[in-house]
Amino acid sequence: GDHPRDIDAGRAAGMPTILAAYGYLPPAHCADLNAWQADYIIDTVAELGQLLAQNTQHAAVEQMLT
Structure with a gap:
């Protein structure tokens, strides 16, 4: 996400989250992107x-092992 x-x-x-640190980012939210607590x-x-x-690829390997 970008917000x-x-x-x-x-x-x-309950989903993994990805912060897209490009494109539209509100200036007020750019100071500490780690504070967003995204997984990536x-x-x-x-x-x-x-x-x-x-x-x-990781998920496919895990599925094969279970």
């Missing part, structure tokens, strides 16, 4: 693809 409410909504739904922080769209690919 604290996006991260809050993801956490409330990415700086580019390319990082999103890498993160999703990494986690998809």
